[in-house]
Amino acid sequence: xxxxxxxxxxDLPDVTGLKIGILGGTGDQGGGLARRFALAGHEVxxxxxxxxxxxxxxxxxGEGLPVRGAENHAAASEADVVIVAVPWDGHxxxxxxxxxxxxxxxxxxxxxxxxxxxxxxxPLPVEEGSAAQQAAAVLTESRVVAAFHHVxxxxxxxxxxxxxxxxxxxxxxxxDATDLVRGLAARIPGMRGIYGGRLRNAHQVEAFTANLISIxxxxxxxxxxxxxxx
Amino acid sequence: xxxxxxxxxxDLPDVTGLKIGILGGTGDQGGGLARRFALAGHEVxxxxxxxxxxxxxxxxxGEGLPVRGAENHAAASEADVVIVAVPWDGHxxxxxxxxxxxxxxxxxxxxxxxxxxxxxxxPLPVEEGSAAQQAAAVLTESRVVAAFHHVxxxxxxxxxxxxxxxxxxxxxxxxDATDLVRGLAARIPGMRGIYGGRLRNAHQVEAFTANLISIxxxxxxxxxxxxxxx
Numbered sequence: 001x002x003x004x005x006x007x008x009x010x011d012l013p014d015v016t017g018l019k020i021g022i023l024g025g026t027g028d029q030g031g032g033l034a035r036r037f038a039l040a041g042h043e044v045x046x047x048x049x050x051x052x053x054x055x056x057x058x059x060x061x062g063e064g065l066p067v068r069g070a071e072n073h074a075a076a077s078e079a080d081v082v083i084v085a086v087p088w089d090g091h092x093x094x095x096x097x098x099x100x101x102x103x104x105x106x107x108x109x110x111x112x113x114x115x116x117x118x119x120x121x122x123p124l125p126v127e128e129g130s131a132a133q134q135a136a137a138v139l140t141e142s143r144v145v146a147a148f149h150h151v152x153x154x155x156x157x158x159x160x161x162x163x164x165x166x167x168x169x170x171x172x173x174x175x176d177a178t179d180l181v182r183g184l185a186a187r188i189p190g191m192r193g194i195y196g197g198r199l200r201n202a203h204q205v206e207a208f209t210a211n212l213i214s215i216x217x218x219x220x221x222x223x224x225x226x227x228x229x230x
Numbered sequence: 231x232x233x234x235x236x237x238x239x240x241d242l243p244d245v246t247g248l249k250i251g252i253l254g255g256t257g258d259q260g261g262g263l264a265r266r267f268a269l270a271g272h273e274v275x276x277x278x279x280x281x282x283x284x285x286x287x288x289x290x291x292g293e294g295l296p297v298r299g300a301e302n303h304a305a306a307s308e309a310d311v312v313i314v315a316v317p318w319d320g321h322x323x324x325x326x327x328x329x330x331x332x333x334x335x336x337x338x339x340x341x342x343x344x345x346x347x348x349x350x351x352x353p354l355p356v357e358e359g360s361a362a363q364q365a366a367a368v369l370t371e372s373r374v375v376a377a378f379h380h381v382x383x384x385x386x387x388x389x390x391x392x393x394x395x396x397x398x399x400x401x402x403x404x405x406d407a408t409d410l411v412r413g414l415a416a417r418i419p420g421m422r423g424i425y426g427g428r429l430r431n432a433h434q435v436e437a438f439t440a441n442l443i444s445i446x447x448x449x450x451x452x453x454x455x456x457x458x459x460x
Contacts, residue, residue, distance in 0.1 A: 010449075119428060119430075120428070122430055123433075195445065196444065197440065197441045197445070198349060198350070198444070200349075201352060201353075204353060204434040204435075204437035204440070207434035207437075208434045208435070210427060210431050211426050211431050211434065214425070214426065214428070215425065215426060215427070215457060218425045219239050219425075219459075220239075221460045223459050223460050225455055225456070225457065225458070226457075226458055227445060227455065228453060229449075229451040
């Protein structure tokens, strides 16, 4: 074969060895992702405002995993890819404080701006359209991707759960960056990373978390999405 | 057993014999649903502004199916359950003109307010929040449910396709109404009707159609959703 093999939409880049930083890794979603990426062999740095709390969160994930804690600035500087899993409340301020450290990097936003009342969860309006678009507006020198919105923190952290039957929708305007994040999603057994559109279509993916919460409540489930025919 | 069996979230009411009206049944999505419900044994009335066009659309679905065409007002009056599959452009005006006929009935909105440009599809803003909420605001005497947003018209109309691997998200504030529409979804082989939340969470389900269009383009697929763990 002298011709290069045709690239298909299912091809994934090799992401082995990438060092992953997780801002907000002291929360359940961030901690759960940290655990799964560490289990897959990635070096993971949990970031928090205080290094000590970050290290406690890393220790809580169990012994023998390649996870450590650091202050947010250090986690952002040292990692190759940075996942943003901070509470929506502090989203914009945290990112503004890390613009320099995140410049040139792939930043994966998985934040769901959500409110709760007696009737359950509902999406909060976001001036920029979505958390991911807010990240892109703040981090003009980074490659912002949206992904991992619908992964159940409970399942990520559950030592009895070896596989997660779930497709991670990966959104962004930079093809190579979304492909790389699709590759990261595929590192977690059972998960696929499926391209889900441009950043301008991130709002409904974030907001859909409210529907999954309703589904979980009605069916007593940890619901996720699969995309059929793909 | 003297005690009544506990009702589970998977229980479905018997919807056999329900007569289904489809406003906008001359379009692909409405026509496709008409075809599938007729194949499942339901009497279907396709509605259009002109009875003649409606009858042509009914005839186009093939011989031997229990589908006929009628003017919108007649379709709305005669049906037990009415599906709204009109273009977003005429959505509000059509419903306003049918308030009396639709009073007391279950009205199933499956309209996706969508715009298109060079970068693909994107959700249009809706003053009421979503097409379904607009329907509820107009049809104050009806029981409005949102469902069937993500079914591929092409697959619905394809005579080679016997089963559609797809979960239909059914949203609404009236439990009995959403259960009945879940029962209707289950009449189409391969489909499940899954409760997906209240009407206030319909926007992101409608808008998610833009993401499915992006997915279809990238993967050359007719993508649908499955909800896992349910």
